[in-house]
Amino acid sequence: MRRLLLASLFAVACRPTADRPSAPSPAHRIVSLAPSSTELLFALGAGHQVVGRTTWCRYPPAALQVPDVGDGLNPNIEAIAARQPDLVVLYRSPMNETAAAQLRRLGIASVTLAQDRLEDIASAARDLGRRTGREAAGDSIAGAIEALLGKAPPAAIARLAFVVWDNPPMVIGAGSYLDQVATLAGGSNVFHDLGAASATVSIETIATRNPDVILVLSDSTALPSYSRRPEWRAIRAVREGRFIMLPADLFGRPSPTAPTAVAVLRRALEGLARR
Amino acid sequence: MRRWLGLVALVVVALATAVLLGPAHVPLGELASSDIVRTLRVPRAILALLVGGSLAVAGASLQALVRNPLADPFLLGLSGGAGLGAVLAIALRLSGPWALPLAAFAGALGAMALVYRLGLAGGGGRGAQLDPRVLLLAGVAVGAFAGAITTAIVSLAEATDLRNAFLWLWGGLSGASWQTVLVVAVYIPVPLVVLYAAARPLDLLALGEEPATHLGADVEPLKRRVYVAASLLTAVAVAVSGVIGFVGLIVPHIARLVWGHRHRALFPAAFLGGGALLLFADTAARVAVAPRELPVGIVTALVGVPLFALLLRRWAGGVARP
Numbered sequence: 125m126r127r128l129l130l131a132s133l134f135a136v137a138c139r140p141t142a143d144r145p146s147a148p149s150p151a152h153r154i155v156s157l158a159p160s161s162t163e164l165l166f167a168l169g170a171g172h173q174v175v176g177r178t179t180w181c182r183y184p185p186a187a188l189q190v191p192d193v194g195d196g197l198n199p200n201i202e203a204i205a206a207r208q209p210d211l212v213v214l215y216r217s218p219m220n221e222t223a224a225a226q227l228r229r230l231g232i233a234s235v236t237l238a239q240d241r242l243e244d245i246a247s248a249a250r251d252l253g254r255r256t257g258r259e260a261a262g263d264s265i266a267g268a269i270e271a272l273l274g275k276a277p278p279a280a281i282a283r284l285a286f287v288v289w290d291n292p293p294m295v296i297g298a299g300s301y302l303d304q305v306a307t308l309a310g311g312s313n314v315f316h317d318l319g320a321a322s323a324t325v326s327i328e329t330i331a332t333r334n335p336d337v338i339l340v341l342s343d344s345t346a347l348p349s350y351s352r353r354p355e356w357r358a359i360r361a362v363r364e365g366r367f368i369m370l371p372a373d374l375f376g377r378p379s380p381t382a383p384t385a386v387a388v389l390r391r392a393l394e395g396l397a398r399r
Numbered sequence: 400m401r402r403w404l405g406l407v408a409l410v411v412v413a414l415a416t417a418v419l420l421g422p423a424h425v426p427l428g429e430l431a432s433s434d435i436v437r438t439l440r441v442p443r444a445i446l447a448l449l450v451g452g453s454l455a456v457a458g459a460s461l462q463a464l465v466r467n468p469l470a471d472p473f474l475l476g477l478s479g480g481a482g483l484g485a486v487l488a489i490a491l492r493l494s495g496p497w498a499l500p501l502a503a504f505a506g507a508l509g510a511m512a513l514v515y516r517l518g519l520a521g522g523g524g525r526g527a528q529l530d531p532r533v534l535l536l537a538g539v540a541v542g543a544f545a546g547a548i549t550t551a552i553v554s555l556a557e558a559t560d561l562r563n564a565f566l567w568l569w570g571g572l573s574g575a576s577w578q579t580v581l582v583v584a585v586y587i588p589v590p591l592v593v594l595y596a597a598a599r600p601l602d603l604l605a606l607g608e609e610p611a612t613h614l615g616a617d618v619e620p621l622k623r624r625v626y627v628a629a630s631l632l633t634a635v636a637v638a639v640s641g642v643i644g645f646v647g648l649i650v651p652h653i654a655r656l657v658w659g660h661r662h663r664a665l666f667p668a669a670f671l672g673g674g675a676l677l678l679f680a681d682t683a684a685r686v687a688v689a690p691r692e693l694p695v696g697i698v699t700a701l702v703g704v705p706l707f708a709l710l711l712r713r714w715a716g717g718v719a720r721p
Contacts (some may be wrong), residue, residue, distance in 0.1 A: 291499065292571045292692065318691065324566065325422075326573060328439050329690040332423035353496045355576040358438040 150257030151211035151233075155204050157196040158215035160239040160377040162187050164248055165213075167265060167380045170256040176207040183373050201226045211255060215239055240321065242304050245378050246270050265380045272308060272383050280312035282393045284368075285335040285361075290350040292324045301378040306339070309389035331358045337366045337396055339389075341376060345369055368392045402657060406671050410448070413678035417444035420682055422689035443575035447681045448674035449583050450572070450636045451646050453591075455673025456666050457629040457636075458647030459654065460594050463601045463662065464625045465531040471648035472633040475538030475626075479545030480510025481637040482568050486549045490556050499567070500574070500638040507634035510545055514538045515626065529622045570641035570696035572681050579639050586635050590628035591670070597625050598662035605660065643696045645703040646673050656710050676703060 155176030156162040162181035165174050171186055178196040181187050193203040197219045204212060204227070212227055212234040214220045220236065227234045237251065238244045246266040253262015284306055286296035296302045297318030306313045314333040315325070338361045340348055347367055356362045374385045418430070418440050425433045457472040464470075484506020488498050517537035520530040553565075600621045603611040612618050636643070654668040680698040687693060 289566075292566055292573045292694070294566075315690070324692045324694075325690050326439075326685050326692045328435055328685070329422040329692075331435055331439065333690075349494045349496050349498075353574075353576060354578060355439060355442070355574070358434055 151209075151255050153207065153209045154211045154213060154256070155193060155207050155209040156181065156213045157193075157199050157204075157220075158213065158237075158239055159183065159196075160245070160379060161213040161215070161237060161248065161252070162190075163377070163379055164245065164252055164265070165256070168249065168253055168256060168258045168261045170252070170258055173256055175209060176204060183376075196220075199223050201230070205230055205232065211235065213237060213252070239378060240299075241301050242269055242273055242378050242382050245380060245382065246273075249380065268383060269380065272386065273304075275308075277307045278310040278390075281310045281397050282312070282336045283314050283334075284311045284337050284339055284393075285314050285330060285333065286339045286341075287330070287348075288322060288341060290348065290356070293327055293330065294322050294324050295330070297321060297323050301382075302339075302375065305375065305382065305385050305389060308386045309393060311389065311393055327355055327358060331360075334359075335361050337361055337368055337393070339368050339370055341372060342369045343371050343373075366396065368396070403668075406668060406675075409675045410671050410678075413675040413682075414444055414448065417447065417678045417682045420686050422685060422692075438576070442577045442580045443572050443681065444678060445580050446575040446583060446639065447572055447677045449580070449587060450640050450643065451650075451673040451675070451677025452670035453583075453587050453632040453636050453673070454643060454647040454677075455650035455654070455669040456591060456594060457632040458673075459651035459662070459665055459669045460597075460601065460625050460629045461647075462651055463604060464622060464629070465535050466605065467531075467535065468652065469648075470535070471644070472629065472636070473642055473644065473647070474542075475534065475630065476510040476514045476541035476545065477507045477630060477633045477637060478568075478642040479542035479549070480513075481507040481634070481642070483545040483549045483552075484509070485567060485641075486552050486556075490552050500579075503641075504634050504638035506545070507630070507637055510541050511627070511630040511634065514541050515623075515630075517541070518626075528619060529626065531622070534626065566694065567641050569694035570643035571684075571692075571694055572640050573692070574639060583635055583639060587632060590631045591666075593624055593628040594632075595663070595666055597621055597628075598666060601625065601662045602660065641696070643677065643699055645696070645699045646677055649703045649707045650676055653707060653710055656713075 152173050153175045154165060154170070154173050156165055156174055157178055159178065159181045162174065162177050163183050165171060166184050166187060174190050176193040177187055177190045179192050179194060180196065191207065193207060194200040196215055197217060201223060209232060212232055214224055214234055214236045216236045216238040224234050224236055235251065235255065237248045239248060246269040249262045249265040249269070253259045286302050288294050288296060295315045296313065297320045298316045299319055299321035303313045303316060314335045342348065347365065350356045351362050351365070351367065374381060374388060418436060421435070421440055423435050425436055430436055454472050458470065461470040461472060461475065462468060481503040484502040484504070485499055488502035493502065514534065514537045518529050518534035519527040520533050600611065600616040603614050603616040604618065604621065608618050650673040651665070651669050654665055654672050658664045658668045676699060680702050681695050683702065684693040684695045684698045
């Protein structure tokens with residue numbers, strides 16, 4: 125579950141900035157330096173144009189065939205240049221500004237995309253669709269996300285909290301795409317008042333807000349180990365074993381599969397309401 | 400006597416504030432029956448008292464041992480070792496509710512053993528002496544080495560693992576439960592008694608090793624006992640609450656300014672003072688930015704340093720001799 129938080133850490137504006145006007149001809153050799161942009165490129169049908177990815181880009185499984193160029197934050201410029209890309213997709217973070225400048229000096233075009241919120245995925249899909257010559261696919265993904273976001277969210281059927289770390293306890297706030305997914309699925313995040321994507325809180329606060337269910341990003345179905353600790357059992361949902369485990373592939377980052385994620389969470393919350 | 404009453408009153412006030420205040424509103428009448436107070440606030444307050452007290456006593460005894468006012472419980476490489484243990488536990492995805500504290504404890508003990516071995520001037524043979532200066536250097540070196548390995552692991556691990564491991568290292572008492580209180584309460588009396596028993600010879604050691612020997616202190620075994628006992632106290636503190644700075648550095652100096660240099664009075668005063676400081680700091684960490692929470696180590700520095708500066712001005716020169 126820990127590896128998944130990164131994409132939600134920085135809440136920044138979502139306008140993409142190009143370091144060079146987008147090339148008239150589509151990019152054919154793309155190095156993608158964020159798990160969400162790698163997933164998006166494959167979803168656009170441009171997977172075969174991806175010639176480099178980060179160590180953490182593991183979805184879809186086909187992405188594992190692409191050579192690994194290391195980290196996406198403070199990336200290894202030499203390893204990227206060795207892939208001879210005509211476009212590098214960077215995650216928008218202050219840590220990546222130096223990387224963009226270095227790439228510019230090498231004459232390599234790059235684009236910096238915010239990939240923190242669901243609406244970022246829509247704009248990134250249009251942008252990357254244009255740059256890869258797959259505008260129709262980009263518009264279709266963006267349209268699906270915008271339709272999802274455009275609907276009025278259903279009435280809340282469960283109060284929930286995302287617990288992403290136990291010591292110190294960290295929860296997801298309104299700044300994260302997970303808060304959006306929860307709202308769209310008919311859940312009400314009890315930490316929606318926190319503007320940040322994630323925040324450290326005390327167990328006492330979680331116990332007081334008393335969520336009906338705790339959401340955990342985990343591929344395992346086993347309950348998290350802290351659920352057996354006495355201090356965590358002060359929270360009613362922990363005592364009653366009311367957890368929903370969210371698989372990383374679907375919930376680990378803002379993704380074009382968000383409509384599926386919303387539907388999966390909706391079903392889980394309905395199952396819980398019946399229990 | 401008035402000083403002691405004042406200190407005990409301070410601890411009582413600190414305990415009461417810690418139990419009364421929190422991000423959740425608990426009416427006074429329901430205090431005794433509240434689940435939040437019983438399972439979260441009370442054990443956390445007791446743990447803060449025990450950890451703060453242990454760190455302050457460990458700091459006071461290490462300052463006397465190495466005769467250096469800058470010594471603190473984490474100077475001798477223990478935080479580096481504990482951090483390495485914790486990061487390894489996270490990187491290897493060791494699970495289980497006690498994996499992290501046990502790994503941190505093991506890391507701290509490993510660092511302690513290594514520093515101790517390096518601190519024995521003239522090799523490990525018979526007649527080897529524990530040289531405080533070598534001990535300090537060995538502590539800094541082992542701490543830096545463990546820190547380098549930790550950073551290497553962290554930079555190769557996924558970025559959020561890093562963030563979470565470092566958050567844990569900054570210190571916090573959110574892992575407090577009656578179980579942790581019980582473990583710490585059973586564990587710390589042994590090193591505390593060992594240190595208290597060494598109070599008189601430690602007074603002599605302040606005069607220098609040779610004068611202390613002439614005055615009848617058995618200096619070699621004394622140094623070893625004090626080093627091991629102080630390290631064991633620090634190791635359990637770091638295992639249950641991460642690295643909480645400033646308590647072990649500043650509280651002994653404040654206690655010395657008020658109670659003087661006699662360790663028989665200094666140790667209890669430092670224990671109570673350290674406990675009170677950490678209690679106040681943890682209450683502030685829980686309440687100040689509620690519903691969010693601050694790392695308690697930041698608050699101990701924010702509270703402790705101005706307090707220390709104030710006392711330094713009043714008793715200028717009083718800290719020169721540890």
